[in-house]
Amino acid sequence: MKEMSQYGMGTWNACFHCGNCTAVCSLTEEGILFPRKEIRALQMGLEDKLATSVEPWLCYYCGDCTETCPRDANPGELMMSVRRWLTAKYDWTGLAGLFYKSLSALIIAFVLVAIGIVAMGFVKDFNSEAVMYFGHILEFYLILTVFTIILIPNILRMFYFTVIKAKVNAPFGSYIAAIGNLITHMFTQVKTLKCDKQTVRWLEHFLLVMGYLGLLVITVFLDWFGTENQIIIYMGYITGGLVFVFTFLLMISRLSKARELNKYSQPTDWFFIIWLFLMGFTAFLVRLFIDIDLLNDHFWIYMVHLIVVSQWGMLLVPFGKWTHFLYRSFAVSFANLKKAALIKKLATAA
Template sequence: MTDIIKPDLKVVKQIISSGGESLKKCYQCATCSVVCKLSPDDSPFPRKEMINAQWGLKDKLVTDPDIWLCHQCGDCTAYCPRGAKPGEVIGAVRKMTIAHYAIPKFLAKMVGEAKYLPLLIAFPVLFLLAVLGAIGRLHIPEGEIVFGHLMPHTIVDLVFVPIFMFSALVFAGGVLRFWRNIQGQCNGKCSLMSLIPTAISVNLDILSHKKFRKCEVNKGRALAHMGVLYGFIGLAITTALAVFYLYILKQESPYLLTSPLKIIGNLSAIALLTGITLVVINRFNVKAQAGMGSYFDWLFIGVIYTVVLSGILAEVTRLMGIAILAYPIYFVHLVSVFFLFLYAPYSKLAHMVYRTIALIHAKKIGREEVEEK
């Protein structure tokens, strides 16, 4: 008996509406798999993903670790003779996969569609305004500008720690289900202890941007992505230092610009701002060859800009003593950080987690690109 596969048009439409609109142009010539420098020789990507996407085979796509081995360099898009933009299609499949593993589903849907953006912004704005109202701080505080006078650190912790925990739990659930789906390919090689050295090796590769440096068309992508990654790492260290200063050293902000916390925080903000600006410049420079990216990509870029610019401007206006600007800008900063953390498991930021897991899996099973390719 012959199995008849029917295309799942709902899934195809979902991929098309998420930035994979050129999907149907693919005539499966495999040029993309040949030019991709990150694809292994055995069962290479992205041609097979293009076929699965054309048929709307969601089960195959969301359990395919290869979609995360793609680093969206756009080389395949530049060389595709049909203009099918495989790099953009794989990006749309990744978005669908992030939504597939995230709960609750309605949040993933809202983060993925531009029409819900006002609602997504309204929630943290109204929530934080309600908190300020509840503690009687719905006004510009008088005297020296100290952001703790608007929202005390205990309240900041009470709001942001649960958001962080929520995101961590959603990520953990998604990663566990993703891992369950891909570990079958391990053939018993993926015991927890054996994964540790592989995870260390993969993280060193990520830090060095070894794979990004293989991009041809979008050569600037490695430096741009490095700026963003190191900016985030620096800001994570800054947050840890802030907890140390506050709860161990019992020192409250504002801190001197010469304190290690401020130096690391300011350098990280500059790295992040530089990195994300290079990301935007690169996208415009190679838009004809590699594509401009989707709403999903640009939402993430917009959020990073808002977080970093509001942080820098809040500090500058505080140092200049302009309370009427400093406090509202600080409020915008809090809203943007709330937005970033709360929606992280449904946003492009989730690629950091899923790609790392897929890279560990690939290294463990020996599924890596051929070095000389």
């Protein structure tokens, strides 16, 4: 309980287990019950039970449960906090947990990365071509390393926790089906639409994801800053614009706290959203400066962009909120395995 309160704002001891949250949720179904069971596990200190549950990832935080909770126990925020805790749990390096729990550790890491990038620039004499070449290679290898060393092992750990350790005995066929819906959910998050009144939010999020992925492909694999191809250049502007416009909107709603899910923001939420904004914005500026021939005089803007990208790629992607992109999509698949296992169990019982 104490540990969990480091991951979010919790009044979960207030819960008297009426089951309202589970029943009011549009995403719960037979065999997939949350959030009350998670609160129970938390109150009783059943760490293993929580660690092996896939349910927290299935919640899209529409806020219905928190709004209607008769005890103001805030179950929606609990699910958010458990997701943060699970992110730390899956991460074999332990850094995710450290960054969630200690803001100073996170800031120190950010400063170190920034110093590293500036030092690199210093070594290369701030020669624009050399630095930009280095930056491009860095991005490329960064993605490769983060995936192979951090993210893939962490996904395997998640699989171990939620399927093997949870003793989910699903038939083989369901694994193949699970891969199919993994792809759909990773890129569309269609499940959000099952929640009440969440269409606008889903559209915002969908466009942001599309913008982000587009920008990633265009800068890293299509070399936006180096290309002469007009189509790629325009596509870059569009995707960069999408990213910073929608992150800006998200920042406003977090500040105004109009939606239930925006009422409690952790420092890590702010880092995630501000860095995403900065990434889109600085990328946009860099390309703009190239096009109007100002970059050589204002090379600092590229340095800023590279610092932001490196902090993003080295810290926020592997150890932060970014991982929900993977965990959520895999969770949908794992939950389907769980359902298949349940059906199989019922069939054998009958």
